[in-house]
Structure formats: structure tokens, C-alpha cells
Amino acid sequence: MRSICTLAVCVAFSLAGASAMAQEKSYKEGPVMEQSFIKIKPGKFSDYMSFLAGPYKALMEARKKAGLITGYAVYSVAARNPGEPDLILTTTYPNWAALDRVADDEAVSAKVMGSMKQMEQGGADRGVMREVLGSQMAQELILK
Template sequence: MLAILGPATAQEARPYKEGPVREVTFVRIKPGQFNNYMKFLDGPYKANMEAMKKAGLITGYTVYRAQPRTPQDADLVLAVTFANMAALDRSDETDAVMAKTMGSMDQREKGAMDRESMREILGTQLLRELDLK
């Protein structure tokens, strides 16, 4: 029975190929803090993302301004693109790059707490691109 099912299953090709993975973070900027947060993104955040690209840890990053439908929605979206799911497992290399660009773990955690006065992270989602054949 399995011998009969094996060839039939192998012949069923998916109509897509698994592509890059995007980590999408939804951010709500606090009143009066948009320019301050954008300065952070254009400074330390950008430097870190460029170092991650140079190290081959990510393939790209993007910042989107969103139009919130409700007061609870994000007004900024940060997207980081990885070549595939396996690229997410390179945490030791990522930590090494971040230590060079954003300081020690304690410094990064303090920076994240300081940024809470500018923005609120509403959540993060992983999306896998499916390339249609």
C-alpha cells in the first residue's frame, strides 16, 4: 500500500516555492514622539541593520508608516527580511553584531526600556513568502 502511495505523493508538486521570511513588528508611536523615534531608527537601528546585512544575517529591512484604523493599531511597521527560516537560528552571530553596534546586553536592554517613552511594541509576526511557480 505504501509503495503505491509513495510515487503518487512524489508526483504532486506544490504550486509554490518557500521564499524569504519576514519578521514584522507593529509599533504605535506615543504622542509627540514620532521624530524622536525616527531619529533612533535613522541612527542606531539603521547602523545595526546595515551591519547585520553586511554580516549576511539578514537580506534587508524596511520601515513603513501605517494608517491606523483604530487608536489601538500600529502607526509604524518595521520589517526585517531573512533568507529563510534557518537564518533565524544564528543568534550567536546576531548577538556579536549587536554588541558591536548597540553595546552590551545590559546597554541594549536599557536602550529598549528608554525607547518605551517613545513607542509601544504591539507585537511581532513571522511571515514566509510563498513564490508561485
């Protein structure tokens, strides 16, 4: 008798657990945003903004047209401390899986920015204008 009661309790807990797992989440996974935190070097704001309005924008638009990203933005930040960014660059992807399209992204980048050597030189040239303080990835959770 005792084993039948124990079995009944186990079955009840199993069913309760399955029921809880079957409940729908109160959110759905949304787009993924990459944020890069940029500190502009003294006297280089106009130069860096010219880069963003030129080659950077061309690359982002090409990536958007190719369906690699859904959007991008540049935000000015009112930095309160010397180590905080002046700008935040954001790139929005439809989901985490979109980050796996490396070959497609490299092809678009090569078409817009040139060879790997040219892209590396461009990165070095931007190094005199700004410092990348870091970056982060975040996924929007859309509440139902």
C-alpha cells in the same frame, strides 16, 4: 482469490499515494519576514524616527553586511483605530534556518549597540517613545 484481489487493491493505492507524494509542489519556500507593529506615543514621532534613522539603521546595515538578514524596511500605516500601529518594521531573513544564528547576531549587536546593559537601557529609553503591539513571522511561498 479474495486475498489476492485485496492485495492488488492495496498495492494500487500504495502506488497511487507514492505517485501523488512524488508530484512536485506548485510553490517553493522563500524568505522569512518578521513584522513588528509599533504604536508611537503622542509627541514622540520625530524622536522615534531619529532612533530608526540612527542606531536602528546602523544595526540593520551591520546585520545585512554580516549576512544575517537580506533586508529591512519601515512602513507608515494609516491607523483607523486607536489600538492599531503607526509603523510596521520588517526584517527579512533568507529562510527559517537563518534565525538559528543567535551567537552571530549577538556579536553584531554588541559591536554596534554596545554591551547587554547598554542594549537594555536603549530598550527602556525607546519605551517612552513607542509601544510594541506585537509581531509576527511569515514565510513567502513563491508560486511556480
